[in-house]
Amino acid sequence: MNKKTRAYFQVSLPVSILREGEAFVAYTPALDLSTSGKSLDEARTRFNEVVGIFFEELVSKGTLETVLSNLGWQSVRKEWVPPQVIMHQTEVFNMPVCVA
Numbered sequence: 001m002n003k004k005t006r007a008y009f010q011v012s013l014p015v016s017i018l019r020e021g022e023a024f025v026a027y028t029p030a031l032d033l034s035t036s037g038k039s040l041d042e043a044r045t046r047f048n049e050v051v052g053i054f055f056e057e058l059v060s061k062g063t064l065e066t067v068l069s070n071l072g073w074q075s076v077r078k079e080w081v082p083p084q085v086i087m088h089q090t091e092v093f094n095m096p097v098c099v100a
Contacts, residue, residue: 006059013051014085017043030082031071 026047027034037043058064072083
């Protein structure tokens with residue numbers, strides 16, 4: 001019986017934590033993935049869990065390379081490198097509204 005072993009690599013992901021009302025939302029543009037929690041710690045814990053599940057699913061379905069490539073990741077020396085956030089800033093925009 002041929003038993004497959006899994007190889008692992010570490011990757012640094014940019015993660016933004018947002019507050020939406022009473023909830024905290026953790027989001028990474030590198031995977032276009034988010035989750036939420038009632039506290040900052042809960043959002044961070046859930047985010048770690050969902051990233052693990054995300055990668056496990058990609059590996060089990062055999063779609064890791066396709067999905068990461070579509071998200072802008074690059075394969076470098078047999079490891080995957082996410083796109084880098086170059087800048088994060090807040091911009092001000094004028095929004096049209098309907099006035100009755």
